[in-house]
Amino acid sequence: MTGPRPVLVLQHAPHEGPGLIGRAIDAPLRVRTVLDLADPVLPALDEVAGVVVMGGPMDADDVRAHPGLAAERALLAAAVDADVPVLGVCLGMQLLGLALGARLLRRHGSEVGFAPVELLADDPVLGALGAQPTVLHWHDDAVELPPGATLLASTAATPVQAFRAGSALGLQFHAEVDAPLLGLWLDTPAMVGRLDEDEVEAIRADGAARLPALAPAAEKLFAGFGELVRARG
Template identity: 65%
Template sequence: MVRPVLVLTHAPHEGPGMISRALDGIPYGVRTVLDVAEPRLPSVADLGGLVVMGGAVDADDERNHPGLAAERRLVAAAVEADVPVLGVCLGMQVLALALGARLHRRHGTEIGFAPVDVVADDPVLAPLGPRPIVLHWHDDAVDLPPGATLLASTPATPVQAFRAGSAVGLQFHLEVEPSMLDLWLGVPDMGGLLDDEVRDGVRGDGARHLPDLVPAAVAGLGAWADAVRTRARAQG
């Protein structure tokens, strides 16, 4: 039996998106424990993989969002047990904190489609090419966790992606497909915070770049999902 993947979300509009497509045939469940002080989370021994999605909160704001501490503990245990972990945006920051890195609030805002420099070979980023144009939507940043490998960078955010053992963190959004982008641009706490010119620019850039980005992103996310399948075969 294939162990399921747990997807932790922090906002109803920031779901797994194309990650669910990459997980084709692998069971997964979605939970939100952000504001639960003592959530009942599964043992990592029962997980085929762990995904931690994005959101608007600060990754270290446990006073207002106590579930973040439980997420961090589960992520650390998953990496220790060699369970495939994927952290996206806020999820990458939770992953980095779980591995001992520091968070830098309001380090630099990046919103919209822009390139990242891929600086190391990794199966998740390889399908994107050396300087893909991806969707950014953040203003916090993290240091590279001790022992992790830097995978991608921009001048504004030196740590845009990293690998630490079985875990991959992505500050940018490979999970976004056109319908999700439309949703984000219409949500008050995302697109509603942008001025009309920026919002229209993101929408137009999405129409230009997503047709090429989506298949490459599906391939890269599929490489991560393959690690989940490999874990299942090894335990079968």
């Protein structure tokens, strides 16, 4: 293979792209959607420099409706075993947790909007956000801490907001969202269908107030992941 190996990005909805992740990791991206394929062909781990798994509205264990989720989980388990850098976001973190032996907690508690998260342990990548950053939450499901993983962040509603398992970092919250991506989400009926107009406008206002400071810290976070990717190269 000539040139740097790409980062595989698994996407589950057209509006839930990598956002700041793609800008910050400074590596070519290979975006795939395998959600509804019964037997998807995914690249071999020696063909990629890292794996990023994005969010989506489906339950992480719903392989009957979305059979491709099983292949994603198998890939994530193999990537951690092979020490390949992995980043899982929201649904992606839940898939990572399931791949590592944790249990999905459906409808554990809804968190939608900007709110603080408490960082509980030092991590060379996640630490870029600071000790108690205000971040964007958008989920109903949660996942337990996988066996042997380190709990990195928590909220009262969702005890496992981030974890580290070897080469893998899971984030339940959405640090990847910048102003254009947030605008897209707030204009997408599938994202805001259960929110009333006041809730949507409150998130829009919070984004305008929070993202100018949050986005640079998030870019630093994802640049730290990018350093691991480039080291694998």
